[in-house]
Amino acid sequence: MVASACGGDSDPLGASGDCGGGTDQLTVGSANFPESETVANVYAEALRANGFTIDTKLNIGSREAYVPAVRQCAIDLVPDYTGNLLQYLNKDATATAAVDVNSALITELGTELGIGKPAPAEDSDAVVVTAATAQRWNLRSIADLAAHSAEVKFAAPAEFAERPGGLPGLKKFYNLDIAPANFVPIADGGGPATVRALVEGQVTAADIFTTSPAIVANNLVVLADPLHNFAAQNVVPLFNTAKKSDKMIAVLNAVSTKLTTAELISLNTAVSGDAKTEPAAAAKAWIVAQGLDKPVA
Incomplete structure:
Protein backbone atom coordinates (compact mmCIF):
# COMPACT_ATOMS: atom_id res chain seq x y z
CA MET A 1 0.00 0.00 0.00
CA VAL A 2 2.78 2.40 0.81
CA ALA A 3 4.57 2.39 -2.57
CA SER A 4 5.12 6.01 -3.49
CA ALA A 5 7.94 6.27 -6.05
CA CYS A 6 6.94 7.74 -9.38
CA GLY A 7 8.15 4.99 -11.70
CA GLY A 8 7.65 4.85 -15.44
CA ASP A 9 4.35 4.86 -17.30
CA SER A 10 4.95 1.79 -19.45
CA ASP A 11 1.85 -0.30 -20.10
CA PRO A 12 1.74 -2.74 -17.17
CA LEU A 13 -0.96 -5.02 -18.60
CA GLY A 14 0.56 -5.65 -21.98
CA ALA A 15 -1.89 -3.61 -24.05
CA SER A 16 -3.49 -0.22 -23.75
CA GLY A 17 -7.25 -0.11 -23.38
CA ASP A 18 -9.82 1.79 -25.40
CA CYS A 19 -10.46 5.13 -23.71
CA GLY A 20 -13.13 5.89 -26.28
CA GLY A 21 -15.56 3.14 -25.23
CA GLY A 22 -18.94 3.74 -23.61
CA THR A 23 -19.05 5.09 -20.08
CA ASP A 24 -21.42 2.28 -19.05
CA GLN A 25 -18.74 -0.39 -19.67
CA LEU A 26 -15.96 -0.34 -17.10
CA THR A 27 -12.98 -2.46 -16.13
CA VAL A 28 -12.27 -2.34 -12.40
CA GLY A 29 -8.76 -3.16 -11.19
CA SER A 30 -7.03 -3.58 -7.84
CA ALA A 31 -3.60 -3.59 -6.27
CA ASN A 32 -2.08 -6.87 -5.15
CA PHE A 33 -3.27 -7.09 -1.54
CA PRO A 34 -6.59 -8.31 -0.10
CA GLU A 35 -8.05 -4.99 1.05
CA SER A 36 -7.64 -3.44 -2.40
CA GLU A 37 -9.18 -6.50 -4.07
CA THR A 38 -12.12 -6.41 -1.67
CA VAL A 39 -12.85 -2.71 -2.22
CA ALA A 40 -12.50 -3.18 -5.99
CA ASN A 41 -15.16 -5.88 -5.78
CA VAL A 42 -17.36 -3.54 -3.73
CA TYR A 43 -17.13 -0.95 -6.52
CA ALA A 44 -17.82 -3.62 -9.14
CA GLU A 45 -20.91 -4.99 -7.38
CA ALA A 46 -22.40 -1.54 -6.75
CA LEU A 47 -21.86 -0.52 -10.36
CA ARG A 48 -23.41 -3.75 -11.66
CA ALA A 49 -26.48 -3.08 -9.51
CA ASN A 50 -26.80 0.21 -11.35
CA GLY A 51 -26.71 -1.23 -14.84
CA PHE A 52 -23.01 -0.99 -15.66
CA THR A 53 -21.26 -3.79 -17.52
CA ILE A 54 -18.22 -4.60 -15.41
CA ASP A 55 -15.04 -6.59 -16.04
CA THR A 56 -12.35 -6.98 -13.41
CA LYS A 57 -8.56 -7.18 -13.59
CA LEU A 58 -7.47 -7.73 -10.01
CA ASN A 59 -4.11 -8.09 -8.25
CA ILE A 60 -2.35 -5.93 -10.83
CA GLY A 61 0.51 -4.94 -8.55
CA SER A 62 1.68 -1.73 -6.93
CA ARG A 63 0.76 1.87 -7.69
CA GLU A 64 3.61 1.97 -10.22
CA ALA A 65 1.64 -0.57 -12.24
CA TYR A 66 -1.99 0.36 -11.78
CA VAL A 67 -1.84 4.16 -12.12
CA PRO A 68 -0.31 3.92 -15.62
CA ALA A 69 -2.94 1.26 -16.39
CA VAL A 70 -5.68 3.76 -15.48
CA ARG A 71 -4.05 6.49 -17.56
CA GLN A 72 -4.03 4.17 -20.59
CA CYS A 73 -7.53 2.75 -19.97
CA ALA A 74 -6.14 -0.76 -19.56
CA ILE A 75 -8.34 -0.45 -16.49
CA ASP A 76 -10.87 2.32 -15.87
CA LEU A 77 -11.22 2.36 -12.11
CA VAL A 78 -9.21 1.27 -9.06
CA PRO A 79 -9.37 1.90 -5.30
CA ASP A 80 -6.52 3.96 -3.89
CA TYR A 81 -5.55 5.93 -0.79
CA THR A 82 -5.42 9.72 -0.79
CA GLY A 83 -2.09 10.35 0.94
CA ASN A 84 -0.09 7.70 -0.89
CA LEU A 85 -1.63 8.62 -4.24
CA LEU A 86 -0.62 12.25 -3.65
CA GLN A 87 2.94 11.15 -2.80
CA TYR A 88 3.06 9.05 -5.98
CA LEU A 89 1.95 11.99 -8.12
CA ASN A 90 4.22 14.49 -6.34
CA LYS A 91 7.03 13.05 -4.23
CA ASP A 92 7.62 16.49 -2.70
CA ALA A 93 4.05 16.90 -1.42
CA THR A 94 3.92 17.80 2.27
CA ALA A 95 0.18 17.81 3.01
CA THR A 96 -0.90 15.43 5.79
CA ALA A 97 -4.31 16.59 7.09
CA ALA A 98 -7.21 15.11 5.12
CA VAL A 99 -8.56 18.41 3.81
CA ASP A 100 -5.08 19.49 2.67
CA VAL A 101 -4.28 16.11 1.11
CA ASN A 102 -7.57 16.11 -0.81
CA SER A 103 -7.02 19.65 -2.09
CA ALA A 104 -3.45 18.94 -3.18
CA LEU A 105 -4.53 15.66 -4.80
CA ILE A 106 -7.11 17.40 -6.99
CA THR A 107 -4.36 19.71 -8.25
CA GLU A 108 -1.97 16.85 -9.04
CA LEU A 109 -4.42 14.58 -10.91
CA GLY A 110 -4.18 16.47 -14.19
CA THR A 111 -6.66 15.89 -16.99
CA GLU A 112 -6.47 12.10 -17.40
CA LEU A 113 -7.14 11.06 -13.82
CA GLY A 114 -10.12 11.76 -11.59
CA ILE A 115 -11.35 10.73 -8.16
CA GLY A 116 -14.69 10.30 -6.50
CA LYS A 117 -15.56 11.29 -2.96
CA PRO A 118 -12.97 10.01 -0.46
CA ALA A 119 -14.53 7.56 1.98
CA PRO A 120 -14.37 8.03 5.74
CA ALA A 121 -12.52 4.70 5.77
CA GLU A 122 -8.85 5.34 6.35
CA ASP A 123 -6.03 2.80 6.18
CA SER A 124 -3.18 4.80 7.63
CA ASP A 125 -0.18 4.28 9.85
CA ALA A 126 -1.02 4.56 13.54
CA LEU A 223 -3.73 6.59 19.70
CA ALA A 224 -5.11 9.76 18.15
CA ASP A 225 -2.88 11.79 15.83
CA PRO A 226 -4.37 15.31 16.15
CA LEU A 227 -1.35 17.04 14.62
CA HIS A 228 -1.45 14.81 11.52
CA ASN A 229 2.03 13.34 11.67
CA PHE A 230 0.73 10.50 9.51
CA ALA A 231 -0.74 11.57 6.18
CA ALA A 232 -4.45 10.94 5.68
CA GLN A 233 -5.06 7.73 3.74
CA ASN A 234 -8.77 7.76 2.95
CA VAL A 235 -9.99 5.16 0.46
CA VAL A 236 -10.82 6.86 -2.82
CA PRO A 237 -11.89 5.61 -6.27
CA LEU A 238 -9.39 6.61 -8.95
CA PHE A 239 -10.60 6.57 -12.56
CA ASN A 240 -9.79 7.67 -16.09
CA THR A 241 -11.75 10.84 -16.83
CA ALA A 242 -12.68 9.53 -20.28
CA LYS A 243 -14.96 7.07 -18.46
CA LYS A 244 -16.49 9.60 -16.08
CA SER A 245 -20.26 9.96 -15.95
CA ASP A 246 -22.67 11.50 -13.46
CA LYS A 247 -24.14 8.05 -12.86
CA MET A 248 -20.75 6.48 -12.10
CA ILE A 249 -19.88 9.28 -9.70
CA ALA A 250 -23.23 8.92 -7.93
CA VAL A 251 -22.67 5.18 -7.40
CA LEU A 252 -19.08 5.56 -6.23
CA ASN A 253 -19.99 8.38 -3.88
CA ALA A 254 -22.83 6.30 -2.42
CA VAL A 255 -20.29 3.55 -1.69
CA SER A 256 -17.83 6.01 -0.16
CA THR A 257 -20.50 7.41 2.15
CA LYS A 258 -21.09 3.95 3.63
CA LEU A 259 -17.45 2.85 3.76
CA THR A 260 -16.22 3.81 7.22
CA THR A 261 -13.04 2.53 8.85
CA ALA A 262 -15.13 0.20 11.03
CA GLU A 263 -16.86 -1.21 7.95
CA LEU A 264 -13.53 -1.71 6.18
CA ILE A 265 -12.17 -3.53 9.22
CA SER A 266 -15.26 -5.75 9.08
CA LEU A 267 -14.62 -6.52 5.41
CA ASN A 268 -10.93 -7.22 6.10
CA THR A 269 -11.86 -9.50 8.98
CA ALA A 270 -14.22 -11.48 6.75
CA VAL A 271 -11.49 -11.94 4.13
CA SER A 272 -8.37 -12.32 6.28
CA GLY A 273 -9.83 -13.63 9.53
CA ASP A 274 -10.91 -17.14 10.46
CA ALA A 275 -13.76 -17.20 7.93
CA LYS A 276 -11.39 -16.69 4.95
CA THR A 277 -14.26 -15.40 2.78
CA GLU A 278 -13.33 -14.71 -0.83
CA PRO A 279 -13.09 -10.93 -1.48
CA ALA A 280 -15.84 -11.06 -4.13
CA ALA A 281 -18.22 -12.87 -1.76
CA ALA A 282 -17.42 -10.53 1.13
CA ALA A 283 -17.99 -7.52 -1.12
CA LYS A 284 -21.32 -8.83 -2.39
CA ALA A 285 -22.57 -9.53 1.15
CA TRP A 286 -21.51 -6.05 2.26
CA ILE A 287 -23.24 -4.39 -0.70
CA VAL A 288 -26.49 -6.16 0.19
CA ALA A 289 -26.17 -5.30 3.89
CA GLN A 290 -25.65 -1.63 3.04
CA GLY A 291 -28.61 -1.47 0.64
CA LEU A 292 -26.31 -0.72 -2.29
CA ASP A 293 -27.55 -3.68 -4.33
CA LYS A 294 -30.33 -1.46 -5.71
CA PRO A 295 -30.07 1.46 -8.16
CA VAL A 296 -28.86 4.67 -6.56
CA ALA A 297 -31.53 7.35 -6.65
Whole structure:
Protein backbone atom coordinates (compact mmCIF):
# COMPACT_ATOMS: atom_id res chain seq x y z
CA MET A 1 0.00 0.00 0.00
CA VAL A 2 2.78 2.40 0.81
CA ALA A 3 4.57 2.39 -2.57
CA SER A 4 5.12 6.01 -3.49
CA ALA A 5 7.94 6.27 -6.05
CA CYS A 6 6.94 7.74 -9.38
CA GLY A 7 8.15 4.99 -11.70
CA GLY A 8 7.65 4.85 -15.44
CA ASP A 9 4.35 4.86 -17.30
CA SER A 10 4.95 1.79 -19.45
CA ASP A 11 1.85 -0.30 -20.10
CA PRO A 12 1.74 -2.74 -17.17
CA LEU A 13 -0.96 -5.02 -18.60
CA GLY A 14 0.56 -5.65 -21.98
CA ALA A 15 -1.89 -3.61 -24.05
CA SER A 16 -3.49 -0.22 -23.75
CA GLY A 17 -7.25 -0.11 -23.38
CA ASP A 18 -9.82 1.79 -25.40
CA CYS A 19 -10.46 5.13 -23.71
CA GLY A 20 -13.13 5.89 -26.28
CA GLY A 21 -15.56 3.14 -25.23
CA GLY A 22 -18.94 3.74 -23.61
CA THR A 23 -19.05 5.09 -20.08
CA ASP A 24 -21.42 2.28 -19.05
CA GLN A 25 -18.74 -0.39 -19.67
CA LEU A 26 -15.96 -0.34 -17.10
CA THR A 27 -12.98 -2.46 -16.13
CA VAL A 28 -12.27 -2.34 -12.40
CA GLY A 29 -8.76 -3.16 -11.19
CA SER A 30 -7.03 -3.58 -7.84
CA ALA A 31 -3.60 -3.59 -6.27
CA ASN A 32 -2.08 -6.87 -5.15
CA PHE A 33 -3.27 -7.09 -1.54
CA PRO A 34 -6.59 -8.31 -0.10
CA GLU A 35 -8.05 -4.99 1.05
CA SER A 36 -7.64 -3.44 -2.40
CA GLU A 37 -9.18 -6.50 -4.07
CA THR A 38 -12.12 -6.41 -1.67
CA VAL A 39 -12.85 -2.71 -2.22
CA ALA A 40 -12.50 -3.18 -5.99
CA ASN A 41 -15.16 -5.88 -5.78
CA VAL A 42 -17.36 -3.54 -3.73
CA TYR A 43 -17.13 -0.95 -6.52
CA ALA A 44 -17.82 -3.62 -9.14
CA GLU A 45 -20.91 -4.99 -7.38
CA ALA A 46 -22.40 -1.54 -6.75
CA LEU A 47 -21.86 -0.52 -10.36
CA ARG A 48 -23.41 -3.75 -11.66
CA ALA A 49 -26.48 -3.08 -9.51
CA ASN A 50 -26.80 0.21 -11.35
CA GLY A 51 -26.71 -1.23 -14.84
CA PHE A 52 -23.01 -0.99 -15.66
CA THR A 53 -21.26 -3.79 -17.52
CA ILE A 54 -18.22 -4.60 -15.41
CA ASP A 55 -15.04 -6.59 -16.04
CA THR A 56 -12.35 -6.98 -13.41
CA LYS A 57 -8.56 -7.18 -13.59
CA LEU A 58 -7.47 -7.73 -10.01
CA ASN A 59 -4.11 -8.09 -8.25
CA ILE A 60 -2.35 -5.93 -10.83
CA GLY A 61 0.51 -4.94 -8.55
CA SER A 62 1.68 -1.73 -6.93
CA ARG A 63 0.76 1.87 -7.69
CA GLU A 64 3.61 1.97 -10.22
CA ALA A 65 1.64 -0.57 -12.24
CA TYR A 66 -1.99 0.36 -11.78
CA VAL A 67 -1.84 4.16 -12.12
CA PRO A 68 -0.31 3.92 -15.62
CA ALA A 69 -2.94 1.26 -16.39
CA VAL A 70 -5.68 3.76 -15.48
CA ARG A 71 -4.05 6.49 -17.56
CA GLN A 72 -4.03 4.17 -20.59
CA CYS A 73 -7.53 2.75 -19.97
CA ALA A 74 -6.14 -0.76 -19.56
CA ILE A 75 -8.34 -0.45 -16.49
CA ASP A 76 -10.87 2.32 -15.87
CA LEU A 77 -11.22 2.36 -12.11
CA VAL A 78 -9.21 1.27 -9.06
CA PRO A 79 -9.37 1.90 -5.30
CA ASP A 80 -6.52 3.96 -3.89
CA TYR A 81 -5.55 5.93 -0.79
CA THR A 82 -5.42 9.72 -0.79
CA GLY A 83 -2.09 10.35 0.94
CA ASN A 84 -0.09 7.70 -0.89
CA LEU A 85 -1.63 8.62 -4.24
CA LEU A 86 -0.62 12.25 -3.65
CA GLN A 87 2.94 11.15 -2.80
CA TYR A 88 3.06 9.05 -5.98
CA LEU A 89 1.95 11.99 -8.12
CA ASN A 90 4.22 14.49 -6.34
CA LYS A 91 7.03 13.05 -4.23
CA ASP A 92 7.62 16.49 -2.70
CA ALA A 93 4.05 16.90 -1.42
CA THR A 94 3.92 17.80 2.27
CA ALA A 95 0.18 17.81 3.01
CA THR A 96 -0.90 15.43 5.79
CA ALA A 97 -4.31 16.59 7.09
CA ALA A 98 -7.21 15.11 5.12
CA VAL A 99 -8.56 18.41 3.81
CA ASP A 100 -5.08 19.49 2.67
CA VAL A 101 -4.28 16.11 1.11
CA ASN A 102 -7.57 16.11 -0.81
CA SER A 103 -7.02 19.65 -2.09
CA ALA A 104 -3.45 18.94 -3.18
CA LEU A 105 -4.53 15.66 -4.80
CA ILE A 106 -7.11 17.40 -6.99
CA THR A 107 -4.36 19.71 -8.25
CA GLU A 108 -1.97 16.85 -9.04
CA LEU A 109 -4.42 14.58 -10.91
CA GLY A 110 -4.18 16.47 -14.19
CA THR A 111 -6.66 15.89 -16.99
CA GLU A 112 -6.47 12.10 -17.40
CA LEU A 113 -7.14 11.06 -13.82
CA GLY A 114 -10.12 11.76 -11.59
CA ILE A 115 -11.35 10.73 -8.16
CA GLY A 116 -14.69 10.30 -6.50
CA LYS A 117 -15.56 11.29 -2.96
CA PRO A 118 -12.97 10.01 -0.46
CA ALA A 119 -14.53 7.56 1.98
CA PRO A 120 -14.37 8.03 5.74
CA ALA A 121 -12.52 4.70 5.77
CA GLU A 122 -8.85 5.34 6.35
CA ASP A 123 -6.03 2.80 6.18
CA SER A 124 -3.18 4.80 7.63
CA ASP A 125 -0.18 4.28 9.85
CA ALA A 126 -1.02 4.56 13.54
CA VAL A 127 0.68 4.31 16.91
CA VAL A 128 -1.02 1.37 18.60
CA VAL A 129 -0.76 0.12 22.20
CA THR A 130 -2.48 -2.58 24.25
CA ALA A 131 -5.56 -1.70 26.27
CA ALA A 132 -3.58 -2.39 29.45
CA THR A 133 -0.90 0.15 28.48
CA ALA A 134 -3.51 2.72 27.51
CA GLN A 135 -5.24 2.30 30.86
CA ARG A 136 -2.04 2.29 32.94
CA TRP A 137 -0.73 5.51 31.41
CA ASN A 138 -4.10 7.10 30.60
CA LEU A 139 -3.29 7.27 26.90
CA ARG A 140 -5.61 8.81 24.34
CA SER A 141 -3.26 10.46 21.85
CA ILE A 142 0.35 10.09 20.79
CA ALA A 143 1.11 13.19 22.86
CA ASP A 144 0.13 11.30 26.02
CA LEU A 145 2.82 8.71 25.29
CA ALA A 146 5.61 11.32 25.14
CA ALA A 147 6.02 11.52 28.92
CA HIS A 148 6.94 7.83 28.89
CA SER A 149 9.45 8.04 26.01
CA ALA A 150 12.29 6.47 27.97
CA GLU A 151 10.16 3.41 28.76
CA VAL A 152 8.71 2.86 25.28
CA LYS A 153 9.99 0.08 23.04
CA PHE A 154 8.60 0.75 19.57
CA ALA A 155 8.10 -1.79 16.76
CA ALA A 156 7.87 -0.82 13.10
CA PRO A 157 9.51 -1.55 9.75
CA ALA A 158 13.18 -0.52 9.66
CA GLU A 159 12.52 2.48 7.40
CA PHE A 160 10.17 3.94 10.04
CA ALA A 161 13.27 4.99 11.99
CA GLU A 162 14.28 7.47 9.27
CA ARG A 163 11.26 8.49 7.22
CA PRO A 164 9.70 11.91 8.01
CA GLY A 165 6.42 10.43 9.21
CA GLY A 166 8.17 7.84 11.36
CA LEU A 167 10.27 8.41 14.47
CA PRO A 168 11.45 11.87 13.31
CA GLY A 169 7.84 13.00 12.92
CA LEU A 170 6.77 11.57 16.27
CA LYS A 171 9.58 13.50 17.94
CA LYS A 172 8.89 16.71 15.98
CA PHE A 173 5.12 16.80 16.52
CA TYR A 174 4.69 15.06 19.86
CA ASN A 175 8.11 15.00 21.56
CA LEU A 176 7.90 11.22 21.58
CA ASP A 177 11.62 10.47 21.57
CA ILE A 178 12.45 6.79 21.00
CA ALA A 179 16.08 5.90 21.67
CA PRO A 180 17.77 3.80 18.95
CA ALA A 181 18.19 0.94 21.43
CA ASN A 182 14.41 0.95 22.03
CA PHE A 183 13.45 0.76 18.36
CA VAL A 184 12.59 -2.80 17.28
CA PRO A 185 12.55 -3.24 13.48
CA ILE A 186 10.05 -5.84 12.30
CA ALA A 187 9.68 -6.24 8.54
CA ASP A 188 6.05 -7.33 8.20
CA GLY A 189 4.34 -3.96 7.75
CA GLY A 190 2.41 -4.08 11.00
CA GLY A 191 1.42 -7.70 10.44
CA PRO A 192 1.31 -10.78 12.66
CA ALA A 193 4.89 -10.58 13.97
CA THR A 194 4.44 -6.94 14.96
CA VAL A 195 1.08 -7.65 16.61
CA ARG A 196 2.53 -10.63 18.48
CA ALA A 197 5.44 -8.54 19.80
CA LEU A 198 2.97 -5.94 21.07
CA VAL A 199 0.47 -8.36 22.61
CA GLU A 200 3.19 -10.43 24.29
CA GLY A 201 4.83 -7.33 25.79
CA GLN A 202 8.08 -7.46 23.84
CA VAL A 203 7.34 -3.87 22.74
CA THR A 204 5.20 -1.10 24.21
CA ALA A 205 3.88 0.50 21.02
CA ALA A 206 3.85 -0.34 17.34
CA ASP A 207 3.12 1.07 13.91
CA ILE A 208 0.03 -0.83 12.71
CA PHE A 209 -2.38 0.13 9.93
CA THR A 210 -5.76 1.36 11.14
CA THR A 211 -7.81 -1.21 9.23
CA SER A 212 -5.93 -4.24 10.57
CA PRO A 213 -8.39 -6.84 11.92
CA ALA A 214 -5.81 -7.51 14.64
CA ILE A 215 -6.73 -4.22 16.35
CA VAL A 216 -10.25 -5.37 17.19
CA ALA A 217 -9.27 -9.04 17.66
CA ASN A 218 -6.66 -8.15 20.30
CA ASN A 219 -8.47 -5.20 21.91
CA LEU A 220 -5.67 -2.85 20.88
CA VAL A 221 -5.93 0.94 21.16
CA VAL A 222 -5.14 3.34 18.30
CA LEU A 223 -3.73 6.59 19.70
CA ALA A 224 -5.11 9.76 18.15
CA ASP A 225 -2.88 11.79 15.83
CA PRO A 226 -4.37 15.31 16.15
CA LEU A 227 -1.35 17.04 14.62
CA HIS A 228 -1.45 14.81 11.52
CA ASN A 229 2.03 13.34 11.67
CA PHE A 230 0.73 10.50 9.51
CA ALA A 231 -0.74 11.57 6.18
CA ALA A 232 -4.45 10.94 5.68
CA GLN A 233 -5.06 7.73 3.74
CA ASN A 234 -8.77 7.76 2.95
CA VAL A 235 -9.99 5.16 0.46
CA VAL A 236 -10.82 6.86 -2.82
CA PRO A 237 -11.89 5.61 -6.27
CA LEU A 238 -9.39 6.61 -8.95
CA PHE A 239 -10.60 6.57 -12.56
CA ASN A 240 -9.79 7.67 -16.09
CA THR A 241 -11.75 10.84 -16.83
CA ALA A 242 -12.68 9.53 -20.28
CA LYS A 243 -14.96 7.07 -18.46
CA LYS A 244 -16.49 9.60 -16.08
CA SER A 245 -20.26 9.96 -15.95
CA ASP A 246 -22.67 11.50 -13.46
CA LYS A 247 -24.14 8.05 -12.86
CA MET A 248 -20.75 6.48 -12.10
CA ILE A 249 -19.88 9.28 -9.70
CA ALA A 250 -23.23 8.92 -7.93
CA VAL A 251 -22.67 5.18 -7.40
CA LEU A 252 -19.08 5.56 -6.23
CA ASN A 253 -19.99 8.38 -3.88
CA ALA A 254 -22.83 6.30 -2.42
CA VAL A 255 -20.29 3.55 -1.69
CA SER A 256 -17.83 6.01 -0.16
CA THR A 257 -20.50 7.41 2.15
CA LYS A 258 -21.09 3.95 3.63
CA LEU A 259 -17.45 2.85 3.76
CA THR A 260 -16.22 3.81 7.22
CA THR A 261 -13.04 2.53 8.85
CA ALA A 262 -15.13 0.20 11.03
CA GLU A 263 -16.86 -1.21 7.95
CA LEU A 264 -13.53 -1.71 6.18
CA ILE A 265 -12.17 -3.53 9.22
CA SER A 266 -15.26 -5.75 9.08
CA LEU A 267 -14.62 -6.52 5.41
CA ASN A 268 -10.93 -7.22 6.10
CA THR A 269 -11.86 -9.50 8.98
CA ALA A 270 -14.22 -11.48 6.75
CA VAL A 271 -11.49 -11.94 4.13
CA SER A 272 -8.37 -12.32 6.28
CA GLY A 273 -9.83 -13.63 9.53
CA ASP A 274 -10.91 -17.14 10.46
CA ALA A 275 -13.76 -17.20 7.93
CA LYS A 276 -11.39 -16.69 4.95
CA THR A 277 -14.26 -15.40 2.78
CA GLU A 278 -13.33 -14.71 -0.83
CA PRO A 279 -13.09 -10.93 -1.48
CA ALA A 280 -15.84 -11.06 -4.13
CA ALA A 281 -18.22 -12.87 -1.76
CA ALA A 282 -17.42 -10.53 1.13
CA ALA A 283 -17.99 -7.52 -1.12
CA LYS A 284 -21.32 -8.83 -2.39
CA ALA A 285 -22.57 -9.53 1.15
CA TRP A 286 -21.51 -6.05 2.26
CA ILE A 287 -23.24 -4.39 -0.70
CA VAL A 288 -26.49 -6.16 0.19
CA ALA A 289 -26.17 -5.30 3.89
CA GLN A 290 -25.65 -1.63 3.04
CA GLY A 291 -28.61 -1.47 0.64
CA LEU A 292 -26.31 -0.72 -2.29
CA ASP A 293 -27.55 -3.68 -4.33
CA LYS A 294 -30.33 -1.46 -5.71
CA PRO A 295 -30.07 1.46 -8.16
CA VAL A 296 -28.86 4.67 -6.56
CA ALA A 297 -31.53 7.35 -6.65
